[in-house]
Amino acid sequence: MSDGPSADARPTARRVSLNGWGRTAPSFADVVRPTNRDQVASALGQRTSRGVIARGLGRSYGDPAQNAGGTVLDMTGLDRILAVDLERGLVTCEAGVSLDRLIELFVPLGFFVPVTPGTRQVTVGGAIGADVHGKNHHADGSFCNHVLSIDMLMADGTERTITPDGDPELFWATAGGMGLTGLILSATIRMTPIETSLASVDTDRTKNLDEAMALMAETDEKYTYTVAWLDCLAKGANLGRCVLTCGEFAALDDLPAKKRRDPLRFRTGSLLTVPDLVPGRLPNKLTMGLFNELWYRKAPKHKVGQLQSITGFFHPLDLVQEWNRVYGRTGFLQYQFVVPFGREDGLVKAVETISAHGAPSSLTVLKRFGPGNAGFLSFPKPGWTLTLDFPTNTPGLARLLKQLDEIVLTNEGRFYLAKDSRMDPADLARMYPRLERFREVRAKVDPDGIFVSDQARRLGL
Amino acid sequence: MKDALGAPQSLLVLGGTSEIALTTARAMVAERVRRVVLAGRPSAALDAAAEQLRGLGATVEVVGFDAAETDDHEKTIDEVFAAGDIDVVLLAFGVLGDQDADEKSPAAAARVAQVNYVGGVSAGLAAANALSRQGHGALAVISSVAGERARKSNFIYGSTKAGLDAFAQGLGDKLHGTGVHVMVVRPGFVRTKMTEGLPDVPLATTPEVVAEAIVKGLRRKSSVVWVPGQFRFVMSALRHVPRPIFRKLNI
Ligand SMILES: Cc1cc2nc3c(=O)[nH]c(=O)nc-3n(C[C@H](O)[C@H](O)[C@H](O)COP(=O)(O)OP(=O)(O)OC[C@H]3O[C@@H](n4cnc5c(N)ncnc54)[C@H](O)[C@@H]3O)c2cc1C
Ligand SMILES: NC(=O)c1ccc[n+]([C@@H]2O[C@H](COP(=O)([O-])OP(=O)(O)OC[C@H]3O[C@@H](n4cnc5c(N)ncnc54)[C@H](OP(=O)(O)O)[C@@H]3O)[C@@H](O)[C@H]2O)c1
Numbered sequence: 001m002s003d004g005p006s007a008d009a010r011p012t013a014r015r016v017s018l019n020g021w022g023r024t025a026p027s028f029a030d031v032v033r034p035t036n037r038d039q040v041a042s043a044l045g046q047r048t049s050r051g052v053i054a055r056g057l058g059r060s061y062g063d064p065a066q067n068a069g070g071t072v073l074d075m076t077g078l079d080r081i082l083a084v085d086l087e088r089g090l091v092t093c094e095a096g097v098s099l100d101r102l103i104e105l106f107v108p109l110g111f112f113v114p115v116t117p118g119t120r121q122v123t124v125g126g127a128i129g130a131d132v133h134g135k136n137h138h139a140d141g142s143f144c145n146h147v148l149s150i151d152m153l154m155a156d157g158t159e160r161t162i163t164p165d166g167d168p169e170l171f172w173a174t175a176g177g178m179g180l181t182g183l184i185l186s187a188t189i190r191m192t193p194i195e196t197s198l199a200s201v202d203t204d205r206t207k208n209l210d211e212a213m214a215l216m217a218e219t220d221e222k223y224t225y226t227v228a229w230l231d232c233l234a235k236g237a238n239l240g241r242c243v244l245t246c247g248e249f250a251a252l253d254d255l256p257a258k259k260r261r262d263p264l265r266f267r268t269g270s271l272l273t274v275p276d277l278v279p280g281r282l283p284n285k286l287t288m289g290l291f292n293e294l295w296y297r298k299a300p301k302h303k304v305g306q307l308q309s310i311t312g313f314f315h316p317l318d319l320v321q322e323w324n325r326v327y328g329r330t331g332f333l334q335y336q337f338v339v340p341f342g343r344e345d346g347l348v349k350a351v352e353t354i355s356a357h358g359a360p361s362s363l364t365v366l367k368r369f370g371p372g373n374a375g376f377l378s379f380p381k382p383g384w385t386l387t388l389d390f391p392t393n394t395p396g397l398a399r400l401l402k403q404l405d406e407i408v409l410t411n412e413g414r415f416y417l418a419k420d421s422r423m424d425p426a427d428l429a430r431m432y433p434r435l436e437r438f439r440e441v442r443a444k445v446d447p448d449g450i451f452v453s454d455q456a457r458r459l460g461l
Numbered sequence: 462m463k464d465a466l467g468a469p470q471s472l473l474v475l476g477g478t479s480e481i482a483l484t485t486a487r488a489m490v491a492e493r494v495r496r497v498v499l500a501g502r503p504s505a506a507l508d509a510a511a512e513q514l515r516g517l518g519a520t521v522e523v524v525g526f527d528a529a530e531t532d533d534h535e536k537t538i539d540e541v542f543a544a545g546d547i548d549v550v551l552l553a554f555g556v557l558g559d560q561d562a563d564e565k566s567p568a569a570a571a572r573v574a575q576v577n578y579v580g581g582v583s584a585g586l587a588a589a590n591a592l593s594r595q596g597h598g599a600l601a602v603i604s605s606v607a608g609e610r611a612r613k614s615n616f617i618y619g620s621t622k623a624g625l626d627a628f629a630q631g632l633g634d635k636l637h638g639t640g641v642h643v644m645v646v647r648p649g650f651v652r653t654k655m656t657e658g659l660p661d662v663p664l665a666t667t668p669e670v671v672a673e674a675i676v677k678g679l680r681r682k683s684s685v686v687w688v689p690g691q692f693r694f695v696m697s698a699l700r701h702v703p704r705p706i707f708r709k710l711n712i
Contacts (some may be wrong), residue, residue: 017638022465024464025462025463026640069594069595069597070596392465398466421464422468458464
């Protein structure tokens with residue numbers, strides 16, 4: 001394959017400070033940005049004893065795409081689409097291609113990505129590494145359910161093509177494996193056919209959490225995409241009030257005549273940057289309280305069939321670039337957990353605890369997961385998942401999170417590694433019963449532990 | 462690795478029986494620290510300290526370390542880092558000496574300097590180099606308010622701490638922007654075995670207060686921490702007292 005090192009075979013390493021999206025716990029590493037497979041291999045060959053980790057667009061909140069004192073491979077330079085099969089809806093692309101790019105290219109052709117997180121600024125490598133989920137988890141599962149094969153560069157320098165059938169152990173260790181099994185070079189993904197680029201959305205406002213949970217349990221079967229935004233500052237009878245949105249890609253017939261002429265039209269929407277939006281203002285309990293109130297009031301009590309753009313429905317946050325900066329220098333963290341069905345009490349208790357503490361979580365999202373997949377460290381399992389954002393300088397945050405940890409643990413819940421930045425390593429094995437199998441595979445394919453990240457060191461993965 | 466809230470997970474103490482250091486270690490173990498390495502001169506006290514921390518749930522290793530034997534420092538410290546990352550190094554060893562006796566015995570005075578300053582330079586550099594290679598972590602150096610301005614009653618010890626303090630500040634500036642954080646800790650009078658039998662002085666404090674300040678300073682990435690905090694102002698006033706007057710002060 002390789003025909004000897006070319007002039008640019010060795011991109012230079014730069015020692016820089018890296019952090020995750022939450023902008024906490026930065027560390028320094030030698031960053032290399034390869035633009036082809038040979039360069040990836042040569043960078044791997046030049047590693048030091050501090051090892052190597054791949055990095056996509058750095059949208060994980062904590063430290064999984066950092067490697068203090070070692071090498072970090074910025075994979076965004078591997079950005080080519082390698083093959084397209086429109087008949088079967090398959091795309092093979094390099095690991096650094098973003099979902100944003102796939103959406104831009106494929107929506108006009110009548111295909112959407114099978115799963116998208118709340119931002120489309122993530123790479124295919126990162127989507128596999130974290131086995132990301134979206135609003136359609138209950139219907140379609142997580143990202144790796146739609147990955148047919150992965151090309152990886154292994155610790156020993158060999159390239160391997162892995163498929164769920166051909167090499168289930170390695171495939172399911174890599175799905176959600178946080179980059180610790182090898183370097184993903186490319187992958188083949190099954191895309192989802194769509195007739196239009198618009199979502200038909202139904203919105204409901206619920207008075208409290210109980211009402212929301214009842215409604216969500218009822219509506220999940222009817223919609224492919226569902227999610228609820230939750231006001232975690234509301235108290236008493238309003239505790240956990242939600243705005244529930246459910247949708248489907250609109251069929252051609254759902255569109256008004258005018259839009260039917262160009263049903264797959266896709267525009268990214270104009271981008272604002274944070275400084276324009278919130279000059280130097282940090283979210284606090286008061287502003288978040290007002291914001292939550294407005295958001296809740298603005299939502300219609302009950303509305304059906306509203307047409308929304310892909311960005312409006314799936315990625316509203318992407319309209320504001322670098323919104324993570326509103327939290328200032330000390331950064332913020334995200335806390336996402338899932339508790340199984342039947343443990344609704346645990347969910348209610350968690351919401352009560354947060355509300356009582358008055359911690360201002362701006363983006364609180366509630367969602368029901370469907371069945372999980374075979375990924376050893378894949379996060380989703382059937383149940384309720386709640387996602388919260390907290391500025392790290394929230395008074396009493398460490399104590400509040402400890403209380404929440406306890407609730408999650410006693411209710412057989414677990415945390416999402418792509419969001420984690422502070423979990424207690426001691427809790428890991430209880431949350432991920434297949435952790436040992438993950439470790440066995442890793443020991444086999446990477447006996448010297450070449451692939452390592454700050455998160456792997458912190459949690460003893 | 463430190464987590465998003467700045468809590469470290471591993472600690473190396475140089476001067477493993479220091480009361481200030483052990484109080485700090487206990488406070489850190491109560492949070493996220495799980496691996497503690499106590500480096501010190503072998504003694505029953507050192508083993509007992511390790512046992513106590515184990516009782517709190519930490520994994521503790523004991524390694525032999527003599528601050529005066531500078532030739533061994535690099536090897537000893539490198540071995541600790543080779544066994545696993547260290548998030549915080551606490552440089553805590555030190556001797557007070559006996560000012561009156563040491564004035565009459567230059568060799569004894571030099572031994573105070575050999576431990577506090579020379580040992581500090583060597584162990585401090587060995588730790589800093591290991592932290593730099595690792596790409597993250599903090600070095601907290603216990604200096605003293607005594608180093609801020611040498612007093613006639615305590616200038617041998619004071620001068621060793623002045624040297625150590627200047628060394629640590631320079632080191633911190635050198636490592637700025639590398640991911641390694643150096644913090645100078647300047648306690649006043651702390652009631653520990655070092656000061657046992659000495660008369661209490663104003664602003665006297667406890668190892669618990671110093672430990673809390675160290676933990677907080679590390680979280681905030683402070684470069685200098687005074688304990689208690691008032692010393693920042695007291696010393697800045699004392700620093701500007703003219704020599705003829707300072708000389709006459711009975712402090
Ligand atoms: C606003 C926002 C909303 C989000 N919403 C959701 C959501 O709804 N659902 C969800 O699941 N997640 C969500 N996330 C998290 C995000 O989807 C994941 O963290 C994702 O992994 C980020 O992809 P990335 O390309 O930025 O990867 P990075 O953050 O750079 O890396 C993530 C992990 O993947 C590994 N990795 C990356 N590339 C490769 C490669 N080529 N080979 C091997 N390993 C690799 C890294 O080593 C690391 O462990 C959200 C994040 C943000 C910022
Ligand atoms: N107490 C105060 O008022 C005060 C005020 C300001 C600063 N300080 C500084 O704080 C630090 C800790 O003091 P402390 O109050 O905790 O007193 P401490 O309990 O007496 O601790 C001093 C430590 O230094 C160690 N030590 C001395 N000589 C050594 C050597 N040659 N090699 C290795 N270790 C050696 C001692 O170990 P052994 O058990 O082997 O002797 C002991 O662990 C010291 O640097 C001190 O100067 C103290």
